[in-house]
Amino acid sequence: MADKIIIFDTTLRDGEQSPGYSMNTAEKMHLASQLERLKVDVLEAGFPSASQGDFEAVRMIAKKIRSIQVAGLARTSKEDIDAAWGAIKEAEYPRIHTFIATSDIHMKHKLKMDRDQVITATVDAVKYAKQFTDNVEFSAEDGSRSDRDFVCKVFDAAILAGATTINLPDTVGYAVPDEFADLVSYVMSHTPNIGRAILSVHCHNDLGLATANTLAGIHSGARQVEVTVNGIGERAGNTSLEEVVMALHARRNYLPYATTIDTKEIYPSSHLLAMITGIPVQPNKAIVGANAFAHEAGIHQDGVLKNKTTYEIMEPATIGLEANRLIMGKHSGRHAFRDRLKTLGYDLSKSDIDLLFQKFKELADKRKEIVDEDLEVLVAEEILRVPDTYKLKYLNVTSGTATVPTATVQMEIEGKEEQKAGFGIGPIDATFNTIAKMTGTQSKLLNFSIDSLTGGTDAQGSVTVQMEGGGVQTLGKGNDPDIIVASAKAFINGLNRLAHLKKNSFSRK
Numbered sequence: 001m002a003d004k005i006i007i008f009d010t011t012l013r014d015g016e017q018s019p020g021y022s023m024n025t026a027e028k029m030h031l032a033s034q035l036e037r038l039k040v041d042v043l044e045a046g047f048p049s050a051s052q053g054d055f056e057a058v059r060m061i062a063k064k065i066r067s068i069q070v071a072g073l074a075r076t077s078k079e080d081i082d083a084a085w086g087a088i089k090e091a092e093y094p095r096i097h098t099f100i101a102t103s104d105i106h107m108k109h110k111l112k113m114d115r116d117q118v119i120t121a122t123v124d125a126v127k128y129a130k131q132f133t134d135n136v137e138f139s140a141e142d143g144s145r146s147d148r149d150f151v152c153k154v155f156d157a158a159i160l161a162g163a164t165t166i167n168l169p170d171t172v173g174y175a176v177p178d179e180f181a182d183l184v185s186y187v188m189s190h191t192p193n194i195g196r197a198i199l200s201v202h203c204h205n206d207l208g209l210a211t212a213n214t215l216a217g218i219h220s221g222a223r224q225v226e227v228t229v230n231g232i233g234e235r236a237g238n239t240s241l242e243e244v245v246m247a248l249h250a251r252r253n254y255l256p257y258a259t260t261i262d263t264k265e266i267y268p269s270s271h272l273l274a275m276i277t278g279i280p281v282q283p284n285k286a287i288v289g290a291n292a293f294a295h296e297a298g299i300h301q302d303g304v305l306k307n308k309t310t311y312e313i314m315e316p317a318t319i320g321l322e323a324n325r326l327i328m329g330k331h332s333g334r335h336a337f338r339d340r341l342k343t344l345g346y347d348l349s350k351s352d353i354d355l356l357f358q359k360f361k362e363l364a365d366k367r368k369e370i371v372d373e374d375l376e377v378l379v380a381e382e383i384l385r386v387p388d389t390y391k392l393k394y395l396n397v398t399s400g401t402a403t404v405p406t407a408t409v410q411m412e413i414e415g416k417e418e419q420k421a422g423f424g425i426g427p428i429d430a431t432f433n434t435i436a437k438m439t440g441t442q443s444k445l446l447n448f449s450i451d452s453l454t455g456g457t458d459a460q461g462s463v464t465v466q467m468e469g470g471g472v473q474t475l476g477k478g479n480d481p482d483i484i485v486a487s488a489k490a491f492i493n494g495l496n497r498l499a500h501l502k503k504n505s506f507s508r509k
């Protein structure tokens with residue numbers, strides 16, 4: 001029997017804490033349910049002590065997710081562990097994940113602690129966490145740059161204190177595969193009580209080696225891997241879930257390990273994350289990129305037509321990539337509508353379906369064909385959106401070669417209707433300037449991208465803006481057949497999200 005590899009997903013913690021990927025609670029809940037469908041073994045839902053908003057989101061996920069483990073991250077302090085336990089205690093299978101740095105660089109410059117103090121903090125934290133649950137994971141942050149014997153000493157102390165999973169992170173993505181394999185082997189053979197715990201690896205992708213290092217870790221005895229969907233995470237990201245899982249799947253002849261992942265849910269998970277965050281997957285991304293199964297060169301196309309295995313090492317259907325897109329229209333029934341949403345990763349309540357079905361019918365009256373992207377826009381605009389502080393009521397823009405671009409905007413601002421006109425160097429600049437003036441907000445636009453949801457001139461324009469305000473970053477999204485209106489909607493959506501983040505004190509420690 002192949003050895004089982006435990007898949008620990010940290011998309012909602014390590015992934016979500018990277019700039020631009022912050023999600024609101026409703027979005028996190030949808031993604032958490034999708035990760036449950038994907039059948040990850042452990043879902044790290046967040047860092048509860050980071051902010052009240054994080055605490056609440058982890059608590060709600062822990063209450064909702066029933067079939068897999070839910071972990072909460074904590075430093076080694078009692079306050080952090082209390083917060084983690086407070087947030088996850090209603091989970092069916094809760095796990096406290098506590099960590100402290102073990103490298104000389106981190107201990108000296110960040111923690112200002114010596115080795116003995118780090119061992120004491122580790123033991124105290126694990127023992128304290130054990131009072132709440134048997135399922136305790138300990139991580140040695142910056143493990144790959146730490147003194148090997150010291151890491152083994154800390155790990156052994158953590159295991160004797162009760163840790164059931166021991167995690168070795170390559171926090172700064174510094175390791176290379178042979179060296180990391182050797183380090184994991186060293187830990188396996190020099191930690192006296194390692195047999196009483198599962199050894200885990202957690203790799204970052206700063207040198208593009210996260211997946212290779214993770215596979216090297218498995219080869220040397222790690223039986224848990226910490227990964228994220230689409231490889232999102234701090235800086236260059238974490239090990240990508242889909243790469244590790246599909247490497248084990250496609251190369252099972254060479255890598256005799258099994259996971260419980262439902263591979264058909266890989267693409268829906270990747271797509272849902274991109275949709276929620278508004279950050280697209282790079283086209284050449286392994287497994288889930290738009291080009292991952294596309295064959296452009298004539299010789300390749302010819303080969304694939306003759307026999308797929310000439311250039312394809314896995315079937316697109318294995319990761320849930322459907323060959324045929326389902327097109328819906330005004331004759332589609334409620335049942336088909338609900339099923340389609342479920343396939344796209346949205347398992348919604350009856351009242352949400354009722355609301356969306358009505359909006360779907362309105363859209364279907366105007367357009368002959370409704371595709372998946374249109375349905376996702378409906379979900380984003382009607383279900384996932386944060387409560388609106390600002391609403392767009394009316395927009396009129398004039399621009400051209402011989403006129404100063406001018407925008408006239410009517411908005412509802414905290415319940416009151418207001419109207420103003422303003423100028424800019426282009427129609428979008430004029431619109432954004434006027435909205436900023438009316439709302440009295442001072443955000444910085446970091447990025448602006450425009451895309452079309454489908455082909456054809458009647459396609460919806462989809463605008464994503466990345467914004468910063470009051471030290472927080474967020475994304476705003478807007479869709480409309482008119483790209484200036486789509487831009488205004490995206491900007492206002494970003495302002496609403498910033499206002500919501502501020503109100504819920506999401507700003508992190």
Ligand code: KIV
Pocket residue numbers: 014099139140141142167169170171172202204
């Ligand atoms: O990269 C890292 O070291 C971490 C730990 C908290 C596990 O994310």
Ligand code: ZN
Pocket residue numbers: 014169171202204234238
């Ligand atoms: Zn990390």
